[in-house]
Every structure is written in structure tokens, then in C-alpha cells.
Amino acid sequence: MTPNKEDFLKAIYELGGQNQVVTNKDLVRTLSISAASVTEMNTRLLKEELITHLPYQGVMLTEKGLRIANQLIRKHRIWEVFLSEKLGYEWNEVHSDADLLEHASSDLLIERLNIFLGEPTFDPHGGVIPNKDGSTPEIHSTPLTDCSQGAHFKIKEVDDQEEFLEYLLYKKVHLGKEYTLVDIEPYDGPLTLKATTGEETIIGHKAAFKILVELTE
Amino acid sequence: MTPNKEDFLKAIYELGGQNQVVTNKDLVRTLSISAASVTEMNTRLLKEELITHLPYQGVMLTEKGLRIANQLIRKHRIWEVFLSEKLGYEWNEVHSDADLLEHASSDLLIERLNIFLGEPTFDPHGGVIPNKDGSTPEIHSTPLTDCSQGAHFKIKEVDDQEEFLEYLLYKKVHLGKEYTLVDIEPYDGPLTLKATTGEETIIGHKAAFKILVELTE
DNA sequence: AAGAATTTTTAGGATAGACTAAAAAATATC
DNA sequence: GATATTTTTTAGTCTATCCTAAAAATTCTT
Numbered sequence: 437m438t439p440n441k442e443d444f445l446k447a448i449y450e451l452g453g454q455n456q457v458v459t460n461k462d463l464v465r466t467l468s469i470s471a472a473s474v475t476e477m478n479t480r481l482l483k484e485e486l487i488t489h490l491p492y493q494g495v496m497l498t499e500k501g502l503r504i505a506n507q508l509i510r511k512h513r514i515w516e517v518f519l520s521e522k523l524g525y526e527w528n529e530v531h532s533d534a535d536l537l538e539h540a541s542s543d544l545l546i547e548r549l550n551i552f553l554g555e556p557t558f559d560p561h562g563g564v565i566p567n568k569d570g571s572t573p574e575i576h577s578t579p580l581t582d583c584s585q586g587a588h589f590k591i592k593e594v595d596d597q598e599e600f601l602e603y604l605l606y607k608k609v610h611l612g613k614e615y616t617l618v619d620i621e622p623y624d625g626p627l628t629l630k631a632t633t634g635e636e637t638i639i640g641h642k643a644a645f646k647i648l649v650e651l652t653e
Numbered sequence: 654m655t656p657n658k659e660d661f662l663k664a665i666y667e668l669g670g671q672n673q674v675v676t677n678k679d680l681v682r683t684l685s686i687s688a689a690s691v692t693e694m695n696t697r698l699l700k701e702e703l704i705t706h707l708p709y710q711g712v713m714l715t716e717k718g719l720r721i722a723n724q725l726i727r728k729h730r731i732w733e734v735f736l737s738e739k740l741g742y743e744w745n746e747v748h749s750d751a752d753l754l755e756h757a758s759s760d761l762l763i764e765r766l767n768i769f770l771g772e773p774t775f776d777p778h779g780g781v782i783p784n785k786d787g788s789t790p791e792i793h794s795t796p797l798t799d800c801s802q803g804a805h806f807k808i809k810e811v812d813d814q815e816e817f818l819e820y821l822l823y824k825k826v827h828l829g830k831e832y833t834l835v836d837i838e839p840y841d842g843p844l845t846l847k848a849t850t851g852e853e854t855i856i857g858h859k860a861a862f863k864i865l866v867e868l869t870e
Numbered sequence: 871a872a873g874a875a876t877t878t879t880t881a882g883g884a885t886a887g888a889c890t891a892a893a894a895a896a897t898a899t900c
Numbered sequence: 901g902a903t904a905t906t907t908t909t910t911a912g913t914c915t916a917t918c919c920t921a922a923a924a925a926t927t928c929t930t
Binding site for chain 1: 908910
């Protein structure tokens with residue numbers, strides 16, 4: 437298992453390859469490599485039975501492939517916790533260093549680091565940390581766009597892309613913060629949130645979709 | 654700069670390439686690669702002006718090459734401190750994980766980690782941590798084999814090969830411990846040490862050469 | 871100092887990973 | 901349903917890194 441193959445499996449997972457077929461095109465965009473390279477890598481991973489392939493439709497993870505993807509995500513997120521909690525990284529800074537470290541971490545190291553960090557359940561943007569065996573704990577949060585007007589909710593998880601996290605930092609949206617959904621416009625229109633502290637925030641539909649919440653009382 | 658090139662420079666440094674010419678043969682043995690691969694890598698590093706090359710004699714580090722080697726050693730040793738102090742690794746366990754991590758560490762990460770660790774000066778086996786700019790602080794310890802009978806000394810640094818560290822663990826030799834050199838036999842014979850606690854330890858000449866000490870009072 | 875042994879270099883390949891360009895297949899449009 | 905567009909695959913290259921085998925250079929032995 438090379439870093440490249442690991443990243444490829446992770447990308448398939450992040451594009452939903454656990455439940456649905458992921459197209460070459462999506463992988464081209466996500467990994468910024470040529471379509472030919474995607475086909476080539478598919479061939480390799482297919483031979484190792486890490487993915488299944490429906491020609492001209494796309495790929496899905498096998499159980500084996502899913503396990504490896506989840507173990508990599510486990511490493512990534514444990515490092516994110518370390519960078520954030522121990523080294524003082526902002527949540528929008530952790531991603532790139534964690535991406536490097538995840539490929540250079542023995543299982544022993546990760547288990548010791550995990551204990552050092554107090555066996556955290558979530559990473560700095562609320563992503564759940566997969567178990568050691570590659571399984572994932574069940575999570576019960578919903579996209580903010582699924583809430584209806586008047587709902588009370590708490591921020592549980594946000595998409596971990598650097599620019600998006602920067603945007604949230606600017607909007608003062610952070611994990612655990614509670615809001616009321618004052619207004620939600622139809623046709624994928626903007627949402628108006630009111631924090632318990634009183635201040636109101638307006639965000640677009642696309643951004644709201646990247647925010648997972650849990651309804652409160 | 655790829656991990657391979659970094660490792661190659663580090664190997665040259667560790668074989669003394671700062672002060673003397675290092676032969677291909679030594680590099681073959683140290684890196685466990687073929688002689689042909691050594692020649693090839695020499696050519697690449699030569700082109701980048703990281704080493705100088707005397708045909709059929711060997712290579713030495715240029716100032717640029719030395720800087721890179723030292724920065725890599727800095728990363729390695731800072732990680733060793735982390736593994737040892739924060740994750741509870743024994744001093745013979747730190748090496749291989751640090752070897753992986755050193756190539757996956759951004760400069761920012763190392764500087765933050767360094768501060769988190771309280772800016773340590775030495776790694777777990779007493780090796781001095783090079784400065785950020787690739788220079789090395791002066792150190793004043795001598796091989797145990799250079800001491801004369803009756804000398805009082807303190808253990809300052811030991812070679813960081815896994816089996817050797819295991820051996821020292823078994824012999825109960827650790828950093829900072831103080832001894833008297835009770836006896837040293839000629840013709841590279843064994844040395845007899847007496848700890849301040851009273852127990853006596855006998856070690857061979859080769860092992861003693863890998864132990865650096867500082868004379869006390 | 872000549873022959874033997876060792877070390878280094880050269881030559882020729884292999885593999886992983888990436889690319890571009892062109893062909894083939896699938897999908898969308900009129 | 902024929903044509904146009906898009907996506908995927910194939911074919912041919914490239915680079916970094918490794919290898920083995922053989923040639924060249926150096927060092928050791930007697």
C-alpha cells in the first residue's frame with residue numbers, strides 16, 4: 437500500500453464510494469490528475485480487490501478497500517486533533533499537515549497518540565474518528581438545509597475544506613454553537629440563523645449544506 | 654528534495670561526510686542498496702551541488718548538502734523527543750517512527766512541535782538537536798574509550814542503533830548516569846565501570862566507543 | 871610489479887506513477 | 901435516430917528509483 441493508493445481510496449470514500457458509484461471524472465477533479473491516470477490506478481486497485489468497477493460508470497469500495505480508507509481517515513483525524521489541541525493550529529490549518537502525517541504513521545504510533553490525546557471521538561471540525569478496525573461509529577446529525585424554520589440546533593460537524601473553514605471562522609460559526617433557524621428561503625435560498633447570544637448570521641444554501649447539526653430540545 | 658535524497662544525504666552525514674570522504678561501499682552497506690544505485694544517486698546529488706565527488710574515492714557534503722542533512726536530523730530528533738516524552742516510547746523504539754515522520758513534516762509543524770516540547774537541546778539518546786538554520790551547537794563530550802583509569806564521568810550520548818540501545822537498556826546504562834572507570838584493558842580490551850550506586854558493569858571496547866561521556870569534578 | 875581481488879562505474883531493464891494525444895464508448899442534443 | 905459533446909480507455913512517453921550483469925579502475929597480495 438503506497439501513499440498514492442491510500443489517497444486514491446480515501447478520495448473514493450469521500451466521494452461516497454461506500455454507497456454509490458464514483459465516476460472517473462469526479463476522481464480527476466478531486467485528485468487533480470489526468471483521466472488516464474485514474475483509469476490506470478483503477479486497474480491496480482481492482483487487481484488488489486480494493487474496489488469494484490462498472491465500466492463507463494465508475495468504481496465503488498469493496499469491504500477491504502473501505503477498511504483501508506477508514507483506517508487512513510482515522511490516522512488523519514487523530515493527527516488533526518493533535519495539531520489542533522496540542523500545537524495550537526486553527527481548524528483551517530490542520531488539514532495539509534495531517535495529510536502528510538497520515539501516510540507516515542505506524543499503527544503503534546497512532547494507538548499511542550490516540551491514548552495521549554485521551555481517545556477523542558471527533559476531530560476539530562466534528563468528523564467522527566473511525567475505529568481501529570476500520571468501522572465507523574453511527575452519527576445522527578443532519579445537514580442544516582434539512583431543518584425547518586424555527587428549529588433549535590447545535591453545530592456538530594462541518595466540511596473540512598480549508599477555504600470553507602476560513603469562511604466559517606469569519607462568520608463566527610464553530611462546533612457546539614447553538615442557533616435558531618429564523619428563516620429559510622425556498623429555491624435554495626439563504627438561511628438566517630440567530631445565535632443564543634443574539635447575533636444574526638445569514639449564509640447561503642450551499643454553505644448550509646456543508647454544516648451538520650443536531651436538533652436541540 | 655525527495656525522501657530518498659534526504660535519506661542519502663543523512664547517511665553521508667552520519668558516515669562522517671562533513672569532514673571526510675565517504676565511500677560508495679559504506680553507502681551500499683548503510684542504505685542496503687546496490688552499488689549501481691549509489692553511483693546513480695551520487696550523480697543526481699552532484700548535479701544539485703549537494704555533494705562533491707572524488708572518483709573512486711567517495712563523496713563529501715557541500716555546505717548546502719550539510720544544511721539539508723542537519724535540518725533532516727533536526728526533524729528526526731525533535732520527533733524522537735516527542736515519541737519518548739509524550740507517547741512513552743522507550744529510547745530503543747523511537748528510531749523507526751521518527752524516520753518515517755521526519756520526511757512528512759513541514760517546517761511550520763516542526764517549529765510548533767519544538768515549542769510544544771519546550772525547545773529541547775538533546776534527543777532521547779543524547780544527540781544534540783541542530784538549529785533551525787542547519788547549524789549544530791558545539792558539544793564537548795568524548796568517547797568512553799578515551800577516558801583513563803580512575804576517571805569519573807557522566808553518560809552524555811549514545812549511538813542510536815536499535816540493538817545497541819536495547820543492549821544498554823539491559824546493561825542499565827542510561828543518559829546522565831555517573832560512573833567511575835575502574836579498569837580499562839589494553840589492546841581494545843573490556844572496560845569495567847562502577848556506578849555511584851555501587852554496581853559494576855563490564856562492557857567491550859566497541860560498545861564503549863559508542864558511548865560519549867563528560868568528565869565530572 | 872603482475873596477477874588476484876575488490877570497488878566503482880556503465881549498460882540495460884524493471885516498476886510505480888505521472889503525462890499527452892488519440893481512439894472508443896456513452897450521453898446529450900436537435 | 902443522427903450528430904455532437906463528454907467521458908473513459910488505450911497507446912506511447914517520461915522520471916525517479918530500484919535492480920543485475922559486465923566492464924573498468926583501483927587496491928591488495930605475494
